[in-house]
Amino acid sequence: MNDYSDIFYLMAAMMVFSMLTVNTSTSFLRTSQITLQSDLEYRAIAVAQDEIDQVKLLSRDKENMLISNHVSYIYKTYPKTFTPEYGASNEYSENFTVAANSTRIVENDPLVNRYLVTVTVTQNDTKPAVTAELTFIKAFEK
Amino acid sequence: MNIGIITSFIVGGILLLSLLVFNNSVMNSTVETTITVSSQDRIDAVVDVLQYDLSRLGYNTGTADNFVTFDSNTLKFKADIIDGDETTDFDYNEVEWELTSNLATATANPNDYILTRTFDPDPIVAGDEEVTQFFVTYLEFKYYNVQGNITADRNVIKQVEVELIYESSEPYYLNAKGSPQYYRTVWKRKIVPNNLTF
Numbered sequence: 473m474n475d476y477s478d479i480f481y482l483m484a485a486m487m488v489f490s491m492l493t494v495n496t497s498t499s500f501l502r503t504s505q506i507t508l509q510s511d512l513e514y515r516a517i518a519v520a521q522d523e524i525d526q527v528k529l530l531s532r533d534k535e536n537m538l539i540s541n542h543v544s545y546i547y548k549t550y551p552k553t554f555t556p557e558y559g560a561s562n563e564y565s566e567n568f569t570v571a572a573n574s575t576r577i578v579e580n581d582p583l584v585n586r587y588l589v590t591v592t593v594t595q596n597d598t599k600p601a602v603t604a605e606l607t608f609i610k611a612f613e614k
Numbered sequence: 615m616n617i618g619i620i621t622s623f624i625v626g627g628i629l630l631l632s633l634l635v636f637n638n639s640v641m642n643s644t645v646e647t648t649i650t651v652s653s654q655d656r657i658d659a660v661v662d663v664l665q666y667d668l669s670r671l672g673y674n675t676g677t678a679d680n681f682v683t684f685d686s687n688t689l690k691f692k693a694d695i696i697d698g699d700e701t702t703d704f705d706y707n708e709v710e711w712e713l714t715s716n717l718a719t720a721t722a723n724p725n726d727y728i729l730t731r732t733f734d735p736d737p738i739v740a741g742d743e744e745v746t747q748f749f750v751t752y753l754e755f756k757y758y759n760v761q762g763n764i765t766a767d768r769n770v771i772k773q774v775e776v777e778l779i780y781e782s783s784e785p786y787y788l789n790a791k792g793s794p795q796y797y798r799t800v801w802k803r804k805i806v807p808n809n810l811t812f
Binding site: 497518522529559560 | 625629643647654658752754760772777799800801803806808
């Protein structure tokens with residue numbers, strides 16, 4: 473037994489060292505994933521803001537576009553895939569899934585109709601997927 | 615020669631090499647993480663100011679003609695950037711964002727250009743401009759009408775698209791050929807300034 477003690481010590485040291493390296497690598501991998509996800513989330517929020525901004529542009533005569541059972545409802549073809557391109561020659565791109573809906577806020581306001589618009593943007597390149605959800609209340613004078 | 619000593623040297627050498635490689639890997643990951651977070655902070659700083667300025671475009675100017683200069687690299691517009699002197703109506707300022715063709719020599723990154731934000735608190739008074747510099751790789755403005763079509767008519771611009779690419783000022787990694795790799799991040803948004811929606 474005495475002859476093999478050095479081998480046992482060495483194996484134990486190698487196992488401890490292996491566990492250390494594996495745990496450290498896992499930690500760094502997780503850190504990289506989080507920074508990548510935060511980057512994607514940053515752009516997903518921008519995509520959601522773009523969608524909300526389009527609602528801001530709707531004029532008073534376009535109220536029908538936010539009524540979910542109306543023929544001109546703007547979100548009837550959603551969710552959709554949105555692929556923004558980046559760079560001077562559009563050399564980079566990524567896919568976002570954009571889901572959106574609007575619901576009339578029921579209230580006793582004789583002057584204004586309000587709609588709650590919810591936009592959810594998902595980016596599936598990482599696990600778990602990155603999701604950004606924004607809401608906006610659009611008001612139309614009656 | 616004692617076979618035990620030779621074996622110990624070999625095993626010890628392998629262990630030492632492993633430790634060195636491990637240390638190098640930890641160093642690289644730490645540098646990459648630090649540079650990544652730092653770059654995200656910096657692009658966020660530029661985006662914050664840019665979004666704030668654009669959200670004020672046309673505010674309290676008393677005119678519908680709010681664009682002074684607008685092309686793909688330069689945007690100069692009228693806006694009441696800081697609510698201050700409310701004793702006078704339409705005390706607007708002018709702001710100019712311009713991606714210059716000057717390379718940013720203060721950074722190690724050869725792809726960086728100087729982006730300037732020139733804030734003119736009183737357009738009538740000359741020489742009171744305040745200039746802020748940022749270092750970015752790419753910036754492009756595009757202008758859209760209410761239908762979402764690109765336009766060059768300043769009277770129908772309702773949306774301004776901004777695309778910003780930022781690269782870290784220092785490399786996070788040298789590849790096998792020794793060429794530096796820079797962390798790159800991008801932000802793109804089509805902004806609808808509230809005061810242009812009328």
